[in-house]
Structure formats: C-alpha cells, structure tokens
Amino acid sequence: MTSKLGIDYNLAPLMGRVRHGRHTKDLIVYHETVSPNALGLDDMVNVARYLVSKGYGIHGMTDREGHIAWARGYGDGVFWHCGGVNERSMGVENVSEIPARRSPDPEVSDIAYRRRLWWERQDQLKALAKLTAAYWRAWDWPESRQVFSDGTKPGVTSHWNVSQHYSHSQGHTDCWPTHLGGYFPILQVIRWARQYYVNLELVF
Numbered sequence: 001m002t003s004k005l006g007i008d009y010n011l012a013p014l015m016g017r018v019r020h021g022r023h024t025k026d027l028i029v030y031h032e033t034v035s036p037n038a039l040g041l042d043d044m045v046n047v048a049r050y051l052v053s054k055g056y057g058i059h060g061m062t063d064r065e066g067h068i069a070w071a072r073g074y075g076d077g078v079f080w081h082c083g084g085v086n087e088r089s090m091g092v093e094n095v096s097e098i099p100a101r102r103s104p105d106p107e108v109s110d111i112a113y114r115r116r117l118w119w120e121r122q123d124q125l126k127a128l129a130k131l132t133a134a135y136w137r138a139w140d141w142p143e144s145r146q147v148f149s150d151g152t153k154p155g156v157t158s159h160w161n162v163s164q165h166y167s168h169s170q171g172h173t174d175c176w177p178t179h180l181g182g183y184f185p186i187l188q189v190i191r192w193a194r195q196y197y198v199n200l201e202l203v204f
Contacts, residue, residue, distance in 0.1 A: 066123030083168020129192035
C-alpha cells in the first residue's frame with residue numbers, strides 16, 4: 001500500500017508566472033541555493049520569490065528541517081533553472097549555504113568540511129530522496145532512469161555535473177557529488193530514493 005508525500009509549501013502560484021510551456025522530463029537536477037536557513041518555511045518562500053523576480057523557476061525545494069515545497073500541477077513545466085537542460089529536466093533547490101562555508105580547521109579541507117556539514121543534514125537529504133522517489137512514481141520513471149547521470153543522460157544529476165557539459169551552466173558547482181571529488185552525497189540520496197519508491201507517491 002502506498003502513502004502520499006506531504007507538501008509543506010505549494011510553489012505553483014509563484015512558478016506559474018515563469019513557466020515556459022511543458023515538456024517531458026528524463027532528468028532531475030539538484031541545486032543548492034547558497035542562502036541561509038531559517039526555521040519554518042521562510043527560507044524556501046524567500047528563495048522562491050527571489051527566483052521568480054529574476055525570471056527563474058524551480059519545480060521543488062527542500063530545507064534543513066526537512067520541509068518540502070512543490071509546484072503543484074507543474075511536474076512537466078519548463079522553468080529556467082539549469083542552462084542546457086531546462087526543457088528535459090525537473091529541478092530541486094536545496095536551501096543551503098554550504099558551498100560558501102570554509103573549514104575553521106586548517107587541517108581539514110573545505111571539501112571535507114562541506115561533506116560533514118551535508119551528512120549532518122539527514123532530514124533534508126531524506127526529504128530530497130522522498131521527493132525524488134515520489135516524482136519517479138508519479139511520472140512512471142523506469143528503473144533505467146532511477147540512477148545517477150553525468151548530466152547528459154537520463155537519471156539524477158547535479159548542477160555541477162551539467163556545468164561540465166553545457167556552456168549555459170558553466171561555473172555552477174552546487175551539489176558537487178562526493179564520488180567525483182566534491183561534497184554532496186548524491187549517490188546516497190539516490191539509494192534512499194529507491195527504497196522510498198516502493199511505497200511512496202505524490203499527486204503532482
């Protein structure tokens with residue numbers, strides 16, 4: 001028996017202003033906002049308003065407390081969130097200042113410090129995994145897409161990965177995967193998403 005994933009904040013009223021049609025998706029792109037966390041929903045609300053003010057959009061969002069935001073009805077909407085793959089990708093912003101954090105210990109590298117900071121955010125990582133799994137289920141993604149992608153193939157990827165291949169995204173380092181020398185545990189998120197996929201769904 002499946003259960004419904006709860007949504008804490010509906011992005012649709014804002015994102016409807018910056019939607020550029022609809023398109024089938026075969027890629028999920030993870031982002032970091034590089035902005036402060038706040039208790040409650042204010043951190044996600046502020047990010048959403050900022051994106052729209054700049055003409056950008058996003059399908060979903062998570063924060064440190066594990067809150068989930070989603071643009072209801074726009075799972076196949078086209079938003080400007082990741083140059084080179086906007087039409088084919090669903091994007092999720094993760095409220096995080098971690099890319100800008102520097103290690104306070106000279107014996108610990110910035111990358112190692114950021115890895116630790118992300119691993120401490122279990123609520124947020126699992127919220128991201130649940131949202132990913134719910135999207136897979138809602139849009140009938142086959143197992144062949146429930147995998148890590150380098151940004152060019154179907155699957156789950158990061159803005160860092162996309163920036164390695166598409167000029168419109170160059171310079172972006174958010175959600176740089178740990179297994180590729182970065183700090184974001186994307187493979188673990190995907191593993192959790194596969195577990196949640198068995199009994200979790202969301203009406204999009």
